[in-house]
Amino acid sequence: xxxxxxxxxILLARHPQRPTFLDFSVELFENFIExxxxxxxxxxxxxxxxxxxxxxESVVIIGQEKGKSVQEKMRRNFGMPNPEGYRKALRVxxxxxxxxxxVITFIDTSGAYPGIGAEERGQALAIxxxxxxMSVLKVPIIIVILSEGGSGxxxxxxxxxxxxxxxxxxxxxxxxxxxxxxxFRDASKAPEAAEALKITSDDxxxxxxxxxxxxxxxxxxxxxxxxxxxxxxxxxxxxxxKLRKKNLNVLLEERWQRLRSYGRFEEEK
Amino acid sequence: MFKxxxxxxxxxxxxxxxxxxxxxxxxxxxxxxxxxxxxxxxFKVCIKCGYHxxxxxxxxxxxxxxxxxxxEFDKDxxxxxxxxxYDTKPYTQRLKEAQEATGLKDAIxxxxxxxxxxxxxxxxxxFRFIGGSMGSVVGEKVVRTVERAIKxxxxxxxxxxxxxxxxxxxxxxxxxxAKTSAAIARLSQSNIPYINILTNPSTAGVxxxxxxxxxxxIAEPGALIGFTGPRVIxxxxxxxxxxxxxxxxxxxEHGMIDMIVERKKLKSTLYLILNHLWRKEWED
Numbered sequence: 001x002x003x004x005x006x007x008x009x010i011l012l013a014r015h016p017q018r019p020t021f022l023d024f025s026v027e028l029f030e031n032f033i034e035x036x037x038x039x040x041x042x043x044x045x046x047x048x049x050x051x052x053x054x055x056x057e058s059v060v061i062i063g064q065e066k067g068k069s070v071q072e073k074m075r076r077n078f079g080m081p082n083p084e085g086y087r088k089a090l091r092v093x094x095x096x097x098x099x100x101x102x103v104i105t106f107i108d109t110s111g112a113y114p115g116i117g118a119e120e121r122g123q124a125l126a127i128x129x130x131x132x133x134m135s136v137l138k139v140p141i142i143i144v145i146l147s148e149g150g151s152g153x154x155x156x157x158x159x160x161x162x163x164x165x166x167x168x169x170x171x172x173x174x175x176x177x178x179x180x181x182x183x184f185r186d187a188s189k190a191p192e193a194a195e196a197l198k199i200t201s202d203d204x205x206x207x208x209x210x211x212x213x214x215x216x217x218x219x220x221x222x223x224x225x226x227x228x229x230x231x232x233x234x235x236x237x238x239x240x241x242k243l244r245k246k247n248l249n250v251l252l253e254e255r256w257q258r259l260r261s262y263g264r265f266e267e268e269k
Numbered sequence: 270m271f272k273x274x275x276x277x278x279x280x281x282x283x284x285x286x287x288x289x290x291x292x293x294x295x296x297x298x299x300x301x302x303x304x305x306x307x308x309x310x311x312f313k314v315c316i317k318c319g320y321h322x323x324x325x326x327x328x329x330x331x332x333x334x335x336x337x338x339x340x341e342f343d344k345d346x347x348x349x350x351x352x353x354x355y356d357t358k359p360y361t362q363r364l365k366e367a368q369e370a371t372g373l374k375d376a377i378x379x380x381x382x383x384x385x386x387x388x389x390x391x392x393x394x395x396f397r398f399i400g401g402s403m404g405s406v407v408g409e410k411v412v413r414t415v416e417r418a419i420k421x422x423x424x425x426x427x428x429x430x431x432x433x434x435x436x437x438x439x440x441x442x443x444x445x446x447a448k449t450s451a452a453i454a455r456l457s458q459s460n461i462p463y464i465n466i467l468t469n470p471s472t473a474g475v476x477x478x479x480x481x482x483x484x485x486x487i488a489e490p491g492a493l494i495g496f497t498g499p500r501v502i503x504x505x506x507x508x509x510x511x512x513x514x515x516x517x518x519x520x521x522e523h524g525m526i527d528m529i530v531e532r533k534k535l536k537s538t539l540y541l542i543l544n545h546l547w548r549k550e551w552e553d
Binding site (some may be wrong): 129209 | 298343344345347348351352354355356357389404405406408409412434435436437438439440441442443445446447448450452453454455457458472473474476477478479480481482495496497501502505506510511514516523524525546
């Protein structure tokens, strides 16, 4: 798979047959019970939240879901969350904190929804709150980038202690199309933008911005779903048991140091 | 040939109509011609229609901070081209041009100073520098300022003027949102006031991180404030946006900010707020 261009990876990450969050969660977790609503405005079907068990231990699970059929895709707004989705996620994370349950989030979105209602209800403020609260949430948080890591909409449930990324997923500050139309002044230059933005799992691991790549055997997750699930399960169990053993203060200090370290610059002394 | 003639004709026309540099200013909103001395003395607010033009970082500091009290932090941190990024031009060239045009190292100035005698730490963004975009340098300077404020127990003010995260540093820029928000979380745990002033524009990655996490959020009149820019929303939903959408007045009406304050009253408002929240601490 190493020979795919960044743009080909993006096409794979968006492949219509690619498994989505609910496909994975059914395989990975038992006794799942979904929790709905942000208690403020509504329930956003683009983000699914709930509690389930992994290796007989309860964990809080939050994931972005795009849907499969046309109808379901529309219902789930193609996985583009509104503010109530981020606020539901935060509400359920607070439950995790209250009852000392680790959180696992699954990212698969082209971005937070750019709509009138989303702006009226404070899309930016909802995301900002999540970043702030997740940085100090008193339970371990694992993040899995499943397919599309679209900008702030992805990061809105993406702050924590450990970031895994499926081999063919991408994670970017802006969609390649958006970048192409702004910087290259031509949306059809998206493949070039994808190259320039360095958004593949290999690049991001090299930069130290993610911790682990989950290999997708045999031509990708849509061809060998079971193989991908097995790899993901193994890693989740390993990382979770490490994080569970950490003293809370150590966990939070390490999370802060990790966030603090992002960025590269020069400084004259 | 015709093109050449047309160009010359256009150039000649411009010469006649062009306003001599520096003497007069045409308000971008009401199109009135204003004597530039009046424009500047009114802190670049139109005396006819109240339009708030953008201020650069040092003009903003002059507006808000007592004379001779400002001390700048981390002046010499500069961006590096982490990704080897190029679009229509290389990122390194874009940085160099922005530095030459503004005299700044990056899109932010940080430091400490006083507001009518109250010591505060201040973060100011400058839109002229690659659209006030946040890359590694902006993130680092925000965090260092907040860390110092926690240590010194001083209130923090962040004045926003930004189009969002800086594309040219890729995911490093996106992660500055997490980094700065985490710093604000720590500031908040220390019970130190954090105040935002949102100016035109305050959007995307900066609004969706440290730009909107203030205990109190103030906006200047008529500023564009939102997550997604209006053009992208229009393209997505394929309909025209209502008049005033995402402007300060709309944002206030929807409960997202505490108040709109015109530029000449910003400093006194800030002083009043700091007095209410912080007098017990700073008088000690």
